Structure formats: structure tokens, C-alpha cells
Amino acid sequence: MNLDDTGLSGPTIVLILLALLIVVAIFRGIRVVPQSEKFVVERFGRLRSVLSPGLNLIVPFLDRVAHRVSILERQLPTTRQDAITSDNVLVAVDISVFYRITEPEKTVYRIRDVDAAISTTVAGIVRSEIGRMELDQVQSNRSSLIGAVKAQLADQVDDWGIEVTRAEILDVNLDEATRSAMLQQLNAERARRAQVTEAEGRKRAVELQADAELYAAEQQAKARRIQADAEAYATGVVAEAIGRSGIEAAQYQVALKQVEALVALGKGEGQRTVVVPAAAIESFGEAFRMFAGGRRP
Structure with a gap:
């Protein structure tokens, strides 16, 4: 087939070939690099550049992508x-x-x-x-x-x-x-800690018991001191009364005590016969006389 039969002249064919060459050059010069990679570009066997992710341009027919390297971890x-x-x-x-x-x-x-x-x-x-x-x-x-x-x-x-x-x-x-030796050592250490904990527990129990006994002794001492103070106060009152009223006040207090004792004896169960000494009756009479005399104006 002749060129004249196609209707294309020589210059037209050259232009078409040139256009095709340009298109091929453009496609070969454009490189789209994925986000997870980088391209190593060589020119005549030497390192030319490294293409980062995205759209990149290289020289067609001279540069080539020699290595595609993943940058993922x-x-x-x-x-x-x-x-x-x-x-x-x-x-x-x-x-x-x-x-x-x-x-x-x-x-x-x-x-x-x-x-x-x-x-x-x-x-x-x-x-x-x-x-x-x-x-x-x-x-x-x-x-x-x-x-x-x-x-x-x-x-x-x-x-x-x-x-x-x-x-x-x-x-x-x-x-x-080594594992067996470490296990034995671990068991021994646990036993030692258990013994130490038990000993500390016994020691603490003894300390608490001693504190409790000391507290009880202190409370008893306080009670005795209060009782002694009360008795001393009562003795002082009696002494003061004796100092004011003389021997009569003392006899009156003794008579009151005797009366209280006889009342307590009479409150016992059953019928009882209480024998009162004559001296006691005389003491009651003296106490009543003293009481009556003290109340007269």
C-alpha cells in the first residue's frame, strides 16, 4: 500500500509519530508513588533521586525506577x-x-x-x-x-x-x-517470710496484752485513789463535826450505825428474835436526846 492511497503525506506521518512519541514520553516521565512506598530512580546505573509519595516527574528514556521500597513499619x-x-x-x-x-x-x-x-x-x-x-x-x-x-x-x-x-x-x-534451684530459693524465702510474720504477730499480741494489763492496773489504782479520797473526805467531815459538837457528835454517829445494823438484821427472811443489849438501848436514847436537843432552838 502506498502512502498516496492513505491520503497521508510524509510530513503528516512524521507529525503523527512525533505526537505518539511525546505521549509515550509523558507517560514514561510521570510516576505516581503510593503513600506507603518510595521509588529509587537511577540514570545510567547511578542514583539519580528518590521519589516521595505523590505525583513525580522523571526524564523519560534516561531515568528509570530501579527500586520500589516499602516504608511501612x-x-x-x-x-x-x-x-x-x-x-x-x-x-x-x-x-x-x-x-x-x-x-x-x-x-x-x-x-x-x-x-x-x-x-x-x-x-x-x-x-x-x-x-x-x-x-x-x-x-x-x-x-x-x-x-x-x-x-x-x-x-x-x-x-x-x-x-x-x-x-x-x-x-x-x-x-x-536453674529453674529448679530458683524455685527452691523462692519457697525458702516464702517460708522465711511466713515465720517472720508469725513472730511479729506473737510479739504484737504480747504487747497488746501487756498494754491491757497496764491499763487495768491504772484503772484499779484510780478507783482506789478515788475511794481513798472519799474515805478521807468522810473522815474529815466527821472530824470537823466532832470539833464543833464534841464527843456527842461521835456518839450520835455510832448510834446511827448501830440502828442501821439492827434494821438490816431485822429485814432477814422468817421471824427472828433480836436481842438488843441494854447498852445499845441507852445509846439510842442518848442519840435521840442529842438529836432532839440539837433541834431545839
Whole structure:
């Protein structure tokens, strides 16, 4: 088929081809980068640029996207690392590391296997840190161990364009012999604490009993003192009355006491015969005379 049959001249075909070339160049020069990735662009085998998420332009036919790198946070598979503490106890530590790539140009050109490199680095750091600590410190200060591992790992992987986001120690495992020895030690410590608690309880009971007895003695002493004060007051009243009225007041008080005694004796059950001495009758008479005489104006 001739060009004349198509109705297209030579210049027209050239323009069409040029337009197609421009369209292809535009499509090859436009790169849309997803939010979770970054593109590493090379020109003639050398690093040209790193394309961030969004719409980007490159030089068509010269530049090419050599690497598409995910910048999402990644988790290394949980690994078990053996280490020896400063008190010569073998422990197996389960550790997991989270990281993300922040500078893809460093990651793709400086390290081949990122996960393997980080795992090896973590193993060395864990051995070094646990070797400085005793077993009790490893189990009780797990947060400080995690902090040390994360800080040292961040320093060592910085040249690879990697940011360590988290490091987690999931478990600290011991061999059976060490576990049995620790269990015996724990049981002994619990027994000791129980004995101490029981002894403190007995001591407290004795202290409370002593306080109760002391309180009872103090109350009895107060009662006796009050009774003594009352008796002293009564004696003083009687003495004052004797001082004012003489021997008659004393005889009157004695007669009253005798009357009270006879009344109490007469209130007994059944019929009784009360024999009153003549001296008592004379005392009653004297008391009544004194009482009557005291009431006369």
C-alpha cells in the first residue's frame, strides 16, 4: 500500500509519530508513588533521586525506577538468643524488633539482606548487655535492657537508612536445673517470710496484752485513789463535826450505825428474835436526846 492511497503525506506521518512519541514520553516521565512506598530512580546505573509519595516527574528514556521500597513499619520474626549473665547463668531470650526504612537510597545500596543484618546486630547487642547483668537484674529490669538494646541498635543501623521503632523482649527462659534451684530459693524465702510474720504477730499480741494489763492496773489504782479520797473526805467531815459538837457528835454517829445494823438484821427472811443489849438501848436514847436537843432552838 502506498502512502498516496492513505491520503497521508510524509510530513503528516512524521507529525503523527512525533505526537505518539511525546505521549509515550509523558507517560514514561510521570510516576505516581503510593503513600506507603518510595521509588529509587537511577540514570545510567547511578542514583539519580528518590521519589516521595505523590505525583513525580522523571526524564523519560534516561531515568528509570530501579527500586520500589516499602516504608511501612516491619517486624522481624521472633528469635531466641542465648546469653550468659555476669553470674554465669545461661538464659535464652526471645526478642522481636520493629523497624522501618526512612532513607531507601542507603538501604538498597549499602546492605543486601536487611532482616538478616538486623538480627545479627541484635544478637551481639543482647549478648553484650546481658553479660553485664545478673540473672535477677535481667528478670526485674527488663525495661532497661530493652532500652539499651534499642539505643545501641539505632546507632548501628543508622548508616543503613533504618529507624528502629521498638524492641521487645518477650520472654527470658532458663534451663531446668536453674529453674529448679530458683524455685527452691523462692519457697525458702516464702517460708522465711511466713515465720517472720508469725513472730511479729506473737510479739504484737504480747504487747497488746501487756498494754491491757497496764491499763487495768491504772484503772484499779484510780478507783482506789478515788475511794481513798472519799474515805478521807468522810473522815474529815466527821472530824470537823466532832470539833464543833464534841464527843456527842461521835456518839450520835455510832448510834446511827448501830440502828442501821439492827434494821438490816431485822429485814432477814422468817421471824427472828433480836436481842438488843441494854447498852445499845441507852445509846439510842442518848442519840435521840442529842438529836432532839440539837433541834431545839
